[in-house]
Amino acid sequence: xxxxxxxxxNVLRTQDMFSNLLGxxxxxxxxxxxxxxxxxxxxxxxxxxxxxxxxxxxxxxxVRCYATDTPSSFLARVTKELxxxxxxxxxxxxxxxxxxxxxxQISLFVDEADHIVGQAKTMETxxxxxxxTEQPVIxxxxxxxxxxxxxxxxxxxxxxEWVEFQPADAEDVHMFASELLEDGxxxxxxxxDYIRVRxxxxxxxxxxxxxKIERFAKANDEACIxxxxxxxxxxxxxxxxxxxxx
Ligand SMILES: Nc1ncnc2c1ncn2[C@@H]1O[C@H](COP(=O)(O)OP(=O)(O)O)[C@@H](O)[C@H]1O
Ligand SMILES: [Mg+2]
Numbered sequence: 178x179x180x181x182x183x184x185x186x187n188v189l190r191t192q193d194m195f196s197n198l199l200g201x202x203x204x205x206x207x208x209x210x211x212x213x214x215x216x217x218x219x220x221x222x223x224x225x226x227x228x229x230x231x232x233x234x235x236x237x238x239x240v241r242c243y244a245t246d247t248p249s250s251f252l253a254r255v256t257k258e259l260x261x262x263x264x265x266x267x268x269x270x271x272x273x274x275x276x277x278x279x280x281x282q283i284s285l286f287v288d289e290a291d292h293i294v295g296q297a298k299t300m301e302t303x304x305x306x307x308x309x310t311e312q313p314v315i316x317x318x319x320x321x322x323x324x325x326x327x328x329x330x331x332x333x334x335x336x337x338e339w340v341e342f343q344p345a346d347a348e349d350v351h352m353f354a355s356e357l358l359e360d361g362x363x364x365x366x367x368x369x370d371y372i373r374v375r376x377x378x379x380x381x382x383x384x385x386x387x388x389k390i391e392r393f394a395k396a397n398d399e400a401c402i403x404x405x406x407x408x409x410x411x412x413x414x415x416x417x418x419x420x421x422x423x
Contacts (some may be wrong), residue, residue: 178357183353185218186346187213187222187349191211194339195284195313207314207335208315208336210316210338210340212320213319216318223237223286237283237285238259240285240288242289246299252267252270256274259278283312284315290317291322294316294329304331304335313382315367362390363401371389372387372412386412
């Protein structure tokens with residue numbers, strides 16, 4: 178398998194969303210939200226997009242949250258990304274973050290935000306940082322995050338751009354196969370469709386299946402694998418409930 182990020186629709190939507198945030202008018206607030214099920218490519222997409230950015234200002238910073246985060250550990254991580262050791266009291270870290278983000282026009286991406294969305298103090302600090310800088314702040318999380326943020330009106334009302342990651346469709350699965358499989362190996366339509374349905378469109382599972390097919394193709398010296406050639410080998414881990422369905 179090749180190692181690259183495929184520009185499927187979710188990736189393009191995310192790029193659009195970020196450029197809308199950067200180019201928004203003064204009356205539009207600058208919080209963004211990226212949400213959707215695990216394994217659909219949110220983190221990969223954001224990392225890819227940040228790496229693609231060149232010139233025209235400073236690069237955004239990216240932090241991910243952890244289950245054990247506190248306001249202090251969260252702020253320490255952001256501070257470190259901006260090049261400083263944590264400052265105490267915490268208010269000093271906040272001031273430092275605000276100054277640097279303002280001076281250098283830096284956007285902030287906060288991944289795995291599910292872990293902090295229930296923490297009033299951290300969320301209010303994020304709002305403080307946004308209000309003082311008006312630089313784009315993008316929260317990234319799972320399905321539930323939109324609903325959970327909706328209870329925080331102050332924050333929710335500042336979200337002007339959002340992307341909900343959709344499961345991969347037939348066209349996306351096609352792109353993954355044609356861009357990630359080694360040259361010369363192709364997968365039949367019937368098998369691609371089977372992969373799309375059985376994976377529920379989850380990118381992680383699609384790539385696992387494609388990798389198995391690629392290994393099979395090489396071992397058997399086959400160039401095109403369709404459902405018939407693949408036979409009844411396992412492509413997905415069954416959890417018992419849908420055994421026999423394949
Ligand atoms: N557009 C893409 N191109 C290539 N690989 C991708 C793409 N999107 C996701 N993946 C792969 O799928 C897996 C899950 O993606 P990830 O970004 O961790 O999802 P999420 O953050 O939504 O849980 C990763 O291993 C990543 O390599
Ligand atoms: Mg992720």
